[in-house]
Amino acid sequence: MKNLRIAHIAEAAIWLSLALLLFVNSFDFNQEIEIYKYGASAWPRALLLLIVVAAIGQLFGQWLRGESQGSEMLGKASDDGAELAAELSDHNNPKWLLWTFLIMTIPFFYMNVPGIVGDLLSLEKAGLNHVKLLTATVLLGIFLLAIRGNHIGGMLTLPLLFGAFLQDFGFYFTAPFFILGTMYLMGERRWKNMVMIGALIMGIMLALFVSLLYVGLPTGIISPFYEFGTSIVNLLQ
Amino acid sequence: MDTLTNFINGTIALFGDPLGILIFLGGVIGGMLFGAIPGVSMLTLAAILLPFTAHLSPEHGIMLFSVIYCTGVYGGAITAILFNIPGAPENAPTAFDGYPMTQKGQAGKAVGAAVTCSAIGGTVSAVIMMIATAPIAGWAISAFGPPEIFALVFFGLAVASSVGAKTFWKGWLSILLGLLIAVVGLDPVGGIERWDFGMPYLLAGIHFIPTILGFFAVSEVFVQVEKKARGSYSAPKVSVDFPSLAELFAQKIAVIRSIVIGFFCGILPGIGATLAAFMGYNEAVRWSKDSKEFGTGKMEGVVSSETANNAATGAAMIPLLALGLPGGALTAMMVAVFQMHDMEPGPLVFLNSADLVWVVFSAMFFANLSILLIGFLETKTIINLLRIPFQFLAPLILLLATIGAYAVRGLPIDIVVMFIAGIVGFFLRRSGYSVAGIVLGLILGKIGEQTFAQAMQMLHFEWSGFFSRPIAITLIIAGMLTLLNSIYSSFFKKST
Numbered sequence: 001m002k003n004l005r006i007a008h009i010a011e012a013a014i015w016l017s018l019a020l021l022l023f024v025n026s027f028d029f030n031q032e033i034e035i036y037k038y039g040a041s042a043w044p045r046a047l048l049l050l051i052v053v054a055a056i057g058q059l060f061g062q063w064l065r066g067e068s069q070g071s072e073m074l075g076k077a078s079d080d081g082a083e084l085a086a087e088l089s090d091h092n093n094p095k096w097l098l099w100t101f102l103i104m105t106i107p108f109f110y111m112n113v114p115g116i117v118g119d120l121l122s123l124e125k126a127g128l129n130h131v132k133l134l135t136a137t138v139l140l141g142i143f144l145l146a147i148r149g150n151h152i153g154g155m156l157t158l159p160l161l162f163g164a165f166l167q168d169f170g171f172y173f174t175a176p177f178f179i180l181g182t183m184y185l186m187g188e189r190r191w192k193n194m195v196m197i198g199a200l201i202m203g204i205m206l207a208l209f210v211s212l213l214y215v216g217l218p219t220g221i222i223s224p225f226y227e228f229g230t231s232i233v234n235l236l237q
Numbered sequence: 238m239d240t241l242t243n244f245i246n247g248t249i250a251l252f253g254d255p256l257g258i259l260i261f262l263g264g265v266i267g268g269m270l271f272g273a274i275p276g277v278s279m280l281t282l283a284a285i286l287l288p289f290t291a292h293l294s295p296e297h298g299i300m301l302f303s304v305i306y307c308t309g310v311y312g313g314a315i316t317a318i319l320f321n322i323p324g325a326p327e328n329a330p331t332a333f334d335g336y337p338m339t340q341k342g343q344a345g346k347a348v349g350a351a352v353t354c355s356a357i358g359g360t361v362s363a364v365i366m367m368i369a370t371a372p373i374a375g376w377a378i379s380a381f382g383p384p385e386i387f388a389l390v391f392f393g394l395a396v397a398s399s400v401g402a403k404t405f406w407k408g409w410l411s412i413l414l415g416l417l418i419a420v421v422g423l424d425p426v427g428g429i430e431r432w433d434f435g436m437p438y439l440l441a442g443i444h445f446i447p448t449i450l451g452f453f454a455v456s457e458v459f460v461q462v463e464k465k466a467r468g469s470y471s472a473p474k475v476s477v478d479f480p481s482l483a484e485l486f487a488q489k490i491a492v493i494r495s496i497v498i499g500f501f502c503g504i505l506p507g508i509g510a511t512l513a514a515f516m517g518y519n520e521a522v523r524w525s526k527d528s529k530e531f532g533t534g535k536m537e538g539v540v541s542s543e544t545a546n547n548a549a550t551g552a553a554m555i556p557l558l559a560l561g562l563p564g565g566a567l568t569a570m571m572v573a574v575f576q577m578h579d580m581e582p583g584p585l586v587f588l589n590s591a592d593l594v595w596v597v598f599s600a601m602f603f604a605n606l607s608i609l610l611i612g613f614l615e616t617k618t619i620i621n622l623l624r625i626p627f628q629f630l631a632p633l634i635l636l637l638a639t640i641g642a643y644a645v646r647g648l649p650i651d652i653v654v655m656f657i658a659g660i661v662g663f664f665l666r667r668s669g670y671s672v673a674g675i676v677l678g679l680i681l682g683k684i685g686e687q688t689f690a691q692a693m694q695m696l697h698f699e700w701s702g703f704f705s706r707p708i709a710i711t712l713i714i715a716g717m718l719t720l721l722n723s724i725y726s727s728f729f730k731k732s733t
Contacts, residue, residue, distance in 0.1 A: 011668065015410065022417070022432065025432060025434070026431075026432075029424070029429050029430060029431045029432075031427070031429055033424075033426050033427035033429070034427075035426065035427075035694065036426040036427065036690055036693075036694065037698055038690075038693065038698075039427075040424040040426070040427055040429040040431060041431075043420065043424075043686045043689065043690075044417070044420045044431060044432070047413055047416050047417055047420065048417075050409075050413055051410065051413050051414075051417070054406055054409045054410045054413060055410065057406055057724065057727075058404070058406035058407070058410065060728070061404070061406060061727045061728055064728055065727075065728070071726075073512075073515050073516065073519060074400060074402075074403065074404075074508075074512070075403045075404075076329070076515055077326070077329075077508055077511045077512045077514075077515040078326075078401065078402050078403050078508055078511070078669075078671060079326070079403070080326060080460065080666060081460070081464060082460045082463070082663070082666040082667040083666075083667050083668070083669055085460060085463040085464040085667070086463060086667035089463055091463065091667075092667075104660065107653075111653075151462075152459075152462055152463055155459065155462045156459060156660050156663065159455065159635055159639075159656040159659065160653065160656045160657070160660070162639070162656075163639070163649065163652040163653040163655075163656050164653065166639075166649050166652060167649040171639075175636060178632065178635075178636070179632040179636070182628070182631050182632040182635060183628045183629065183631075183632060185462070186462055186627065186628035186631055187628060188626070188628040188629075197629050198632070201629075201632055201633050201636065204633075205636055205637075205640065209640055209644075215640060215643075215644050216647065217640065217643065218643070218649055
């Protein structure tokens with residue numbers, strides 16, 4: 001095995017699987033173009049080939065020399081501390097990674113489950129909204145339980161969850177929770193400060209983007225969140 | 238003489254327009270602050286501002302970014318010197334001698350040297366940029382066709398992969414990932430859908446703005462969350478002293494050497510200003526007779542690193558404006574600004590929008606000069622800003638990024654794409670990959686494929702046709718040699 005570690009093999013496996021998946025998918029658009037004999041798939045496939053070469057090259061380099069390949073100065077110049085932070089916090093272990101990835105799937109459930117349930121039960125809009133509300137509540141509960149002891153996983157997922165809820169529940173309702181949640185996950189526990197600074201941030205956002213620049217942020221779709229969002233917009237504009 | 242006239246006209250255009258002045262000042266101060274505050278960088282600011290530049294004129298948009306570039310690479314020097322916390326990677330080597338100077342009670346002098354040398358390095362670089370860019374662009378207009386542009390993109394990516402990340406393979410894989418992302422959507426020749434996985438959103442391709450915001454603003458927040466260790470800083474009392482003329486004159490060799498190194502690093506695609514600072518510092522140590530004194534508080538260390546990183550800024554604009562080739566993350570974002578206004582950077586910009594170019598050049602010149610003035614005024618403010626805990630800054634950055642991503646097209650899915658890019662960026666960064674490389678690949682991917690297709694059609698699909706075009710073949714061979722050398726070094730060369 002020389003200098004090779006499991007992480008190196010996993011890294012190469014990820015690149016190679018990505019290349020394989022995309023290669024298989026490239027048959028979908030493997031069409032000829034009249035004026036261009038290489039067609040639509042030549043360029044992407046050339047890139048995939050290069051990825052395979054680079055992934056194997058990297059693995060070979062790691063086998064030969066471990067992490068010490070490349071110049072020390074380039075290593076220092078391109079170091080942003082992210083690797084060291086991961087190492088120090090012991091977040092490279094498979095258990096943590098698996099846990100974190102599972103947490104990160106929660107928002108995707110919200111993006112897909114209500115639609116599927118709605119189709120199955122042939123629900124109208126009002127019924128679908130109820131399913132969305134219920135799904136959101138359940139997933140939020142699971143999220144809060146799952147991030148106990150894994151605040152980084154929570155921090156990675158919270159923005160995605162915010163993004164997933166945004167369209168249905170609106171920016172104006174979800175953003176304050178997002179602000180407070182971010183502060184909490186980053187270790188802030190002084191509630192008074194959190195509320196005061198959260199209100200300040202929200203105030204700046206609303207004054208700048210809604211009152212001044214007229215950016216139309218999502219008001220939400222589901223009642224009563226929609227009414228809440230539009231009333232704030234009406235108040236500010 | 239032409240250059241001088243153009244410069245004067247550019248200056249009048251810049252300062253004769255109240256909105257221009259406002260944007261200029263905003264860029265100068267914003268760049269400096271974001272450069273200085275640990276945990277955010279000028280790239281965070283640039284990414285957050287990127288979507289909103291759609292509402293500015295291209296002139297103002299590019300000018301804003303170039304000003305942020307100049308003051309952003311200086312901003313982190315103050316915190317590097319006073320607290321041993323470089324605000325941004327460009328200033329990391331400044332801390333090697335800057336902080337020991339603070340410990341010896343010479344903080345004022347160190348900050349003064351950093352301010353002065355940043356301004357000198359940047360201004361000289363801006364002047365060379367003004368003189369050199371137009372002739373190169375003029376030559377490129379007649380000499381560059383699709384084969385040459387493709388060859389240039391290839392050469393640029395080859396160099397960027399070699400000097401853009403921790404190892405050559407990680408640099409190259411980062412760029413290839415960016416190139417792959419650029420493939421998603423319609424192909425540039427026949428309009429055939431590629432890798433859309435049946436999702437209508439992917440038909441139009443993955444938009445570069447949510448991606449850039451995710452990679453630079455969001456992933457930065459995530460990395461900071463993992464770093465966590467962000468205590469409060471005890472601010473030493475500091476007054477800024479100008480180094481005396483005699484002291485400055487004694488550093489002349491270091492300044493000149495760093496300008497040359499910085500300029501060279503800036504012109505090459507890769508990690509520009511950061512590499513410049515490290516190389517400037519390294520060469521200073523190598524040339525010095527008393528190299529053992531470095532790291533103990535030697536002013537030459539601060540001078541070498543700060544001159545070099547600012548000298549890289551003007552140089553980086555030459556390939557961007559004269560040839561359309563961005564070399565790093567910030568210049569890649571400038572390409573995005575051009576694209577949002579349906580413009581392509583490159584030699585034609587000189588013909589079609591000479592005003593824009595000269596406003597940008599003047600702005601960069603004055604931004605570097607303003608480091609002198611604002612650098613002295615701002616130092617104390619920056620020390621106070623360090624007291625803002627990151628947990629209060631993080632939601633602000635994330636919300637600004639959210640609004641920015643949404644404002645581009647009004648699609649909530651863009652926000653989700655941005656956060657996914659942030660997560661991907663976070664995991665790639667902690668494995669040593671370069672998000673700047675991905676963005677460079679993303680921005681250059683479309684241009685690369687398009688010019689490759691045009692070149693092959695032009696050459697009737699005869700690859701040998703490249704040999705009849707000296708510039709194209711030279712660039713391709715140079716790119717190949719760079720790649721081969723990097724591959725060889727990654728396997729067999731001892732670490733240096």
